[in-house]
Amino acid sequence: xxxxLRRDPYNVTxxxxxxxxxxxxxxxxxxxxxxxxxxxPLLSERKIRLIATAGPxxxxxxxxxxxxxxxxxxxxxxxxxxPRLDWCFEDRMEVKRKAEQAQREHQERERxxxxxxxxxxxxxxxxxxxxxxxxxxxxxxxxxxxxxALLSNQPGENKPLDALLETAAEIEKTKRPDLIGDLFKVGAxxxxxxxxxxxxxxxxxxxxxxxxxxxxxxxxxxxIKMEHPELPKxxxxxxxxxxxxxxxxxxxxxxxxxxxxxxxxxxxKLKRGGILADEMGxxxxxxxxxxxxxxxxxxxxxxxxxxxxxxxxDDMTLIVCPLSVAANWTEQFQxxxxxxxxxxxxxxxxxxxxxxxxxRKFDVIISTYQVLAGSLPDSDSxxxxxxxxxxxxIEDDDEDLHPAKKQKVKKDSVLHSIKWRRVVLDEGHLVKxxxxxxxxxxxxxxxxxxxxxxxxxxxxxxxxxxxxxxxxKLCKPLDDPDQWKHYVSKASDEKRAKLLxxxxxxxxxxxxKDMVDTSGKPLITLPSVTYYKYEVTLEGExxxxxxxxxxxVSASVQQAMKEDSTKPSFTHIRTLRDRKxxxxxxxxxxxxxxVPAGQVGAEQLTFLRGLLREMTEAGxxxxxxxxxxxxxxxxxxxxxxxxxxxxxxxxxxxxxxxRSVTPSTSRSGSVSRNGxxxxxxxxxxxxxxxxLLKASxxxxxxxxxxxxxxxxxxxxxxxxxxxxTTCRFDGSMRQEKREAVVKGFVVPNKSAVAGSKDDxxxxxxxxxxxxxxxxxxxxxxxxxVFMMDPWWQPAIEAQAIDRVNRIGQxxxxxxxxxxxxxxxxxxxxxxxxxxxxxxxxxxxxxAVIAQAFSxxxxxxxxxxxxxxxxxxxxxxxxxx
Ligand SMILES: Nc1ncnc2c1ncn2[C@@H]1O[C@H](COP(=O)(O)OP(=O)(O)OP(=O)(O)O)[C@@H](O)[C@H]1O
Numbered sequence: 024x025x026x027x028l029r030r031d032p033y034n035v036t037x038x039x040x041x042x043x044x045x046x047x048x049x050x051x052x053x054x055x056x057x058x059x060x061x062x063x064p065l066l067s068e069r070k071i072r073l074i075a076t077a078g079p080x081x082x083x084x085x086x087x088x089x090x091x092x093x094x095x096x097x098x099x100x101x102x103x104x105x106p107r108l109d110w111c112f113e114d115r116m117e118v119k120r121k122a123e124q125a126q127r128e129h130q131e132r133e134r135x136x137x138x139x140x141x142x143x144x145x146x147x148x149x150x151x152x153x154x155x156x157x158x159x160x161x162x163x164x165x166x167x168x169x170x171x172a173l174l175s176n177q178p179g180e181n182k183p184l185d186a187l188l189e190t191a192a193e194i195e196k197t198k199r200p201d202l203i204g205d206l207f208k209v210g211a212x213x214x215x216x217x218x219x220x221x222x223x224x225x226x227x228x229x230x231x232x233x234x235x236x237x238x239x240x241x242x243x244x245x246x247i248k249m250e251h252p253e254l255p256k257x258x259x260x261x262x263x264x265x266x267x268x269x270x271x272x273x274x275x276x277x278x279x280x281x282x283x284x285x286x287x288x289x290x291x292k293l294k295r296g297g298i299l300a301d302e303m304g305x306x307x308x309x310x311x312x313x314x315x316x317x318x319x320x321x322x323x324x325x326x327x328x329x330x331x332x333x334x335x336x337d338d339m340t341l342i343v344c345p346l347s348v349a350a351n352w353t354e355q356f357q358x359x360x361x362x363x364x365x366x367x368x369x370x371x372x373x374x375x376x377x378x379x380x381x382x383r384k385f386d387v388i389i390s391t392y393q394v395l396a397g398s399l400p401d402s403d404s405x406x407x408x409x410x411x412x413x414x415x416x417i418e419d420d421d422e423d424l425h426p427a428k429k430q431k432v433k434k435d436s437v438l439h440s441i442k443w444r445r446v447v448l449d450e451g452h453l454v455k456x457x458x459x460x461x462x463x464x465x466x467x468x469x470x471x472x473x474x475x476x477x478x479x480x481x482x483x484x485x486x487x488x489x490x491x492x493x494x495x496k497l498c499k500p501l502d503d504p505d506q507w508k509h510y511v512s513k514a515s516d517e518k519r520a521k522l523l524x525x526x527x528x529x530x531x532x533x534x535x536k537d538m539v540d541t542s543g544k545p546l547i548t549l550p551s552v553t554y555y556k557y558e559v560t561l562e563g564e565x566x567x568x569x570x571x572x573x574x575x576v577s578a579s580v581q582q583a584m585k586e587d588s589t590k591p592s593f594t595h596i597r598t599l600r601d602r603k604x605x606x607x608x609x610x611x612x613x614x615x616x617x618v619p620a621g622q623v624g625a626e627q628l629t630f631l632r633g634l635l636r637e638m639t640e641a642g643x644x645x646x647x648x649x650x651x652x653x654x655x656x657x658x659x660x661x662x663x664x665x666x667x668x669x670x671x672x673x674x675x676x677x678x679x680x681x682r683s684v685t686p687s688t689s690r691s692g693s694v695s696r697n698g699x700x701x702x703x704x705x706x707x708x709x710x711x712x713x714x715l716l717k718a719s720x721x722x723x724x725x726x727x728x729x730x731x732x733x734x735x736x737x738x739x740x741x742x743x744x745x746x747x748t749t750c751r752f753d754g755s756m757r758q759e760k761r762e763a764v765v766k767g768f769v770v771p772n773k774s775a776v777a778g779s780k781d782d783x784x785x786x787x788x789x790x791x792x793x794x795x796x797x798x799x800x801x802x803x804x805x806x807x808v809f810m811m812d813p814w815w816q817p818a819i820e821a822q823a824i825d826r827v828n829r830i831g832q833x834x835x836x837x838x839x840x841x842x843x844x845x846x847x848x849x850x851x852x853x854x855x856x857x858x859x860x861x862x863x864x865x866x867x868x869x870a871v872i873a874q875a876f877s878x879x880x881x882x883x884x885x886x887x888x889x890x891x892x893x894x895x896x897x898x899x900x901x902x903x
Contacts, residue, residue, distance in 0.1 A: 024045075024076065024077060024078070024079060025074075025075070025076055026043050026044065026045065026051075026075040026076065026077055026092060027043070027044040027045070027075070028041050028042070028043055028044075028054060028073040028075050028094070029041065029042055029044070029066075029746075030042075030063060030066050030067060031053075031714075031717070038063075039056075039059045039060045039062075039063035039064070040053055040054075040059060040063070041053060041054040041058075041059040041062060041063060041066070041073075042054075042717075043075070043092075044779070050717060050718070050776070058094075061107065061110065062096070064107065065098075065102075065105070065107060065108070070098050070099075070102040070105065071096050071097065071098040071102070071108075072096075072097050072098065073094055073095070073096060073097075074094070074095040074097060075092050075093065075094045075095075076092065076093050077090060077091065077092035077093065078090070078091075096108075096111060214238070214241065214532060214533075214534050214538065215238075215241075215538065215539065215540050215541045216541065217241040217242075217244065217245055217532075218241065218244050218324075219237065219240045219241050219244055220235075220240045220241070220243045220244040220247070220323065220324060221323050221324075222323050223235050223240050223243050223313055223317070224313050224316040224317055229364075230316045230360075230364060231312070231313065231316055231359055231360055231364075232358065232359050232360065232361060233309070233358070233359045235306075235309065235310070235313055236306065236546070236547070237540060238305075238534055238538075238540065238546045239305075239306050239309060239310050239313070242299065242301065242306075242310045242532060242534070243310055243313050243314060243317065244324050245532050246297070246299065246310065246311075246314050246474075246532075247314070247317065247321045247324040247325070248321075248324060248325070249295065249296060249297040250295045250296065250314075250319075250321065250445075250472050251295070251321045251325055251330050252264065252293040252294070252295060253293075253327075254266060254268065254278075254290065254291065254293060255267060255268045256268070258270055261528075261529075262281050262525070262529065263293060263529060264291075264293050264294065264497055264498050264499070264529055264530070265280050265281045265282040265283075265498050265501075265525060265526070265529060266278050266279070266280055266281070266291045266293075267279045267281050269286070275288075276288075278290070278291050281522075281525060282498060282501050282510055282511075282522055282525070282526070283500065283501075283506075283510055291499075294473070294495065294496050294497050294499075295471060295472040295473070296445075296472045296473035296474045296475075296495055296497070297474065297475075297495070297497070297530045297531060297532070298451070298474075298475045298476075298477065298480060298491060298495070298530050298531040298532070299311070299474065299475070299476050299477075299531075299532055300476075300477055300478065300480045300531050300532065300533040301478065301532070301533060301534045301535075302478050302533070302534065302535045302536050302825070303478035303479070303821070303822060303825030303826075303828075303829060304478075304536075304801075304825050304828060304829020304830055304831075304832075305478075305534055305536065305546065305547065305829070305830065306830060307449075307476045307477075307478070308351070308352065308355050308449070308476070308799075309355065309359060311342075311447055311474070311476060312355060312356060312359055312360060314445075315340050315365065315386065315387060315445070316360060316364070316365065319332040319338070319444060320332065332444065332471065333471050335442060336442045336443060336444045336469075336470070336471040337383060337441055337442055337443060337444060338386070338444050339382075339383065339385065339386060339387070339388060339441065339443055339444055339445075340386065340387045340388070340443065340444060340445040340446070340447065341387075341388050341390065341438065341441070341443045341445070341446045341447070341468065341470070342387060342388070342389045342390070342446075342447045342449060343390055343391065343392060343395055343446065343447070343448050343449065343465060344389065344390075344391060344392070344448075344449035344450060344799065345391065345392060345449075345450055345453065345795075345798055345799065346371065346391045346392075346393060346758060346761075346795075347752070347754070347761060347795045347796065347798060347799065347800065348449060348450065348798055348799030348800065349369055349371060349389055349390075349391055349758060350758065350761060350762040350765065351799050351800060351801060352367075352389045352449070353367065353369060353389065354801075356387070365386045365387060366384065366385045366386050366387070367385055367386065367387040367388070367389060368382065368385045368387075368388055368389070369388075369389045369390070370382070370388050370389065370390040370394060370437075370438065371389075371390055371391045371393075371394050371758065372757075372758055375394065375437075377437075378437065379437050379440055379441060382437060382441065383441075388438075390438060392453060392461050392465070394438070395438065395461060395464040395465055395468075396460050396461040396464050398436035398438060398439055398464055399460050399463065399464050399467075438468065439464075439467060439468060439469070441469070442469045442470070442471075443468065443469065443470040443471070444470070444471055444472060445470060445471065445472040445473075445474065446465075446468050446470035446472070446473050446474070447474040447475075447476060448465060448473075448474065448475050448476065448494060449476045449799065450476070450477055450798045450799060451474075451475030451476055451477045451491060451494070452475075452477040452479055452480055452481075452487060452491070452818075454466075454475075454490055454491065454493075454494050455486075455487045455490045456490060457489070457490045457493040457494075457504045458504065462490065462493065462494065465494050466493055466494050466496075473494060473495045473496065473497075474495075475491050475494065475495060477491075478821075478822065478825065479818035479819075479821060479822055480531065480533070481818070485511070485519075485523050486507070486512065488523065488526060488527070489501065489504065489507035489511060489512075490504075492507070492526070492530070493507075495530065497529075497530050498526055498529065498530065501526070510522070511523070534546060536549060536828075547830055549828060549829075549830075549832050549846075550806075550832060550845055550846055551845050551846070552824065552828050552845065552846045552847075552848060553845045553846070553847050553848070554848045554850065555847065555848065555849050555850065556850045556852055557711055557715070557849050557850065557851050557852065558852050558853075558854040559707040559708050559710070559711050559851065559852070559853055559854065560707070560854045561707055561853055561854070707853065708811055708851045708853065709737065709738050709741045709742075710741075711851055712727065712738065712742075712809055712811070712851060713741065713742065713745050713747070715809070715849060716742070716747060716777040716778070716787075716788060717745075717747075717776070717777055717778055719776060719777060719787075719807060720776070721773070721774050721775060721776050722771065722772065722773040722774060722775065723776075723787070723805075723806055723807050724768070724771075724772070724787050724788070724789070724804050724805040724806065724807070725777070725787060725788050725789070725805055725807040725808070725809060726788075726789050726791055726796075726802060726805045726807070726808045726809070726823075726826060726827065727749075727788060727789070727790045727791065727808075727809045727811060728791050728792075728793050728796065728808065728809065728810050728811060728823050729790075729792065729793065729811040729812055730792065730793040730794065730812055731792075731812070732753050732754070732755065732792050734811060734812070735751065735753065735790045735791075735792060738790060738811065739751065739790055742777075742788065745778055746778045747777045747778040747782065747787070747788060748777075748782045748783050748786040748787070748788070749786055749788045749789070749790050750764050750767060750768050750786045750788075750789050750790070751764065751789070751790045751791075752764050752765065752789060752790070752791045752792070752795060752796045752800075753790075753791065753792035753794075753795050753796070754792055754794055754795035756795075761795075764789075765800065765802070767785070767786075768786065768789050768802070768804065768805075769801075769802065769804045770785055770804070771804055772785040772786075772787060775787055789802070789805065791823075793819060793823060796823070796826070798822055800826050801826070801829065801831065802826040802827055803826075803827055803829060803830075803831035803832040805826070805827045806827055806832065806846050806847070807827075807846070807847045807848075807849075808823065808824050808826070808827055808846070808847070808848045808849070809848075809849045809851060810823065810824075810848070810849065810850045810851065811851050812851075824846075824848050827846055828846050832846065
């Protein structure tokens with residue numbers, strides 16, 4: 024059979040390694056070292072190519088030690104005289120042997136003091152032999168198994184993946200704290216005990232093409248109840264949206280707000296909706312679709328019988344999501360419902376041409392956060408006028424808007440002019456800053472029922488919950504950020520923890536993948552996830568460069584901490600570090616090229632502005648806050664930020680032509696046309712990635728995440744060079760392109776491995792930017808995830824990983840390691856750099872958030888410490 028031989032320059036144990044692959048592309052072993060050492064340099068110089076054949080070679084080489092093969096070495100005639108090829112030619116080898124023999128004899132004679140003439144003659148013979156003619160155009164030589172073999176069963180080489188995995192540290196992440204989930208794991212709050220919808224939409228009644236799973240039927244019933252909330256009937260009933268019923272000494276009843284301790288005799292108004300926070304991939308989209316397909320009256324679920332919906336609202340649901348998941352929603356509607364039953368429309372890009380009247384023909388409108396944020400005027404922050412489209416006919420909603428905080432939406436904001444039955448914010452944790460334009464635009468929508476879907480309700484701190492309440496308008500008055508600050512943030516540890524728990528329990532439902540039903544059966548069965556920390560070592564100059572830059576950044580952090588006004592965040596620091604690194608490398612590069620530092624050329628400026636425009640239109644997220652970038656700025660190294668990230672302000676390009684570029688230091692200088700700078704860590708990590716990808720089992724598709732699109736570019740180039748076909752999903756891509764990429768990738772490619780011929784039309788690797796690709800996508804076709812740079816927020820990483828670890832991940836045979844079916848997650852970390860410490864910070868961050876909910880002492884100090892001490896510890900400041 025034909026075999027393929029190719030260089031494996033990323034092999035860490037042997038830089039001359041040559042892989043042997045089946046014609047289908049699967050690696051079966053390596054060429055014997057004795058031979059690969061000779062051939063490898065010539066292959067790299069492209070002086071030769073190899074054609075190999077052998078008898079049958081099994082796909083599974085376990086148990087196989089060595090096997091012989093025949094290799095033809097082909098190349099251009101002019102290279103044939105290269106002395107490194109002498110060993111291929113019997114005549115040249117004969118001459119060589121004779122010369123060596125003569126040499127030995129000569130040395131012997133010399134040693135014995137024999138005559139000089141003979142020695143000269145022998146020397147001449149040796150030189151002549153080296154230039155002997157011959158051709159290698161079809162030279163070949165047969166070797167025995169010892170000389171020329173496939174090594175297949177030696178530790179570290181015959182099972183390349185096993186060997187690689189052995190060098191990676193397995194990280195215990197399966198037991199990561201899930202504070203919100205844990206609240207539901209106790210006693211009567213156990214979601215397994217929730218009532219089930221008796222007759223959910225499904226295949227039987229023809230309303231949906233799929234049936235809900237049992238826990239999803241419970242979820243649907245809970246959602247319906249939350250859309251029809253009821254106040255407690257007796258003093259013993261649990262509070263609803265924090266309102267508890269109380270009796271005074273005269274037997275009269277009044278209402279106590281358990282959050283603010285305010286009392287009133289007026290019956291409080293409850294709001295409709297809540298937070299569905301099931302872990303990623305358990306079917307929040309699916310349950311929401313079922314809710315849309317269900318009768319709005321709550322029939323069959325409400326104990327008191329159906330309740331007529333308010334007719335002042337249009338019977339329409341608005342779904343607001345990040346652009347990257349808009350296609351997923353249409354796909355899910357198509358898959359589970361179909362156009363005959365429901366009509367939906369995507370209100371984004373060209374889809375925005377429809378008028379209000381035209382939109383009313385649809386049941387569901389899917390739009391994006393970017394469209395919503397664009398509906399507020401640019402300089403709206405100081406305005407406080409009333410929402411323009413409100414005619415005052417929906418009093419409830421007008422009351423919802425805190426008068427001082429009402430916004431003036433643009434007159435043509437169709438989405439704000441509709442009174443929605445229901446508004447759903449998908450990935451609703453994105454509205455984490457209630458003062459941000461995007462959050463305000465969402466809060467200003469008019470809706471009878473408001474929902475947030477998120478698998479990661481808490482990203483940074485308990486304040487994220489407050490931000491969600493601002494949209495939901497639940498648990499008044501804590502939905503007002505100022506009131507939240509007053510009653511929650513400033514409360515004592517114990518009181519705050521109690522309050523947070525009460526808010527979660529009256530607004531949220533969360534089920535996690537490890538939960539079981541009442542009979543002890545898991546909610547869903549998924550393969551396990553194994554996490555590996557895979558360290559790469561930076562050497563020599565790269566290591567030195569990192570040390571120097573980290574020292575510089577450390578000084579900046581110390582300064583910022585002293586001033587206290589800047590409040591640097593983890594992301595700031597990482598960005599600052601990378602920026603400094605890039606600037607340094609850039610500077611060196613420019614010095615070498617003779618480009619004057621500190622100047623930005625017109626062409627480059629045009630390029631960066633174009634890119635900025637493109638990214639803004641595409642709705643790229645701010646690298647620092649992970650939200651849709653407000654008043655976006657781009658750095659010279661093509662990083663995209665909200666204007667407000669002050670540490671970076673000196674280094675950015677603003678959209679308006681009159682604003683100029685102000686490079687921060689003479690070091691930053693100009694950048695090449697595409698602005699890319701190769702950080703040394705990238706190449707070391709890419710080498711590791713290539714090794715792991717190539718060693719993976721046939722059929723295993725992989726997701727590769729990085730937060731820097733520049734890194735993705737370089738990874739892409741390196742992988743492509745290695746013959747590994749890739750596809751790409753990032754924030755700069757248009758909606759249609761994203762859709763097409765996902766559609767192409769989700770087709771399984773069962774027998775292919777990365778880099779084989781079979782991966783050309785159906786790639787085994789998808790490169791994703793963490794910002795655009797971590798949320799909402801269904802990519803269960805993959806069973807391996809690579810995180811190329813650790814992220815500060817564990818929840819963001821969990822989001823990325825759960826693109827594969829979700830319903831539909833049923834390919835356990837694909838990644839069997841040590842006999843266990845598993846999804847593999849690799850955290851590729853540059854050893855001895857700041858990244859090493861990020862993983863520790865992740866764990867700490869989780870613990871600090873958990874503390875806020877548990878009410879441990881000194882929570883507020885701990886909270887502050889995550890900002891300051893951890894930053895300090897990243898750069899070793901605390902140790903000084
Ligand atoms: N009852 C069901 N029947 C068939 N497929 C289902 C069902 N529930 C969920 N799925 C599928 O499981 C996958 C994950 O579901 P879904 O996208 O709704 O999860 P999610 O919780 O919204 O995830 P994320 O938080 O990542 O957005 C989807 O492909 C969906 O079609």
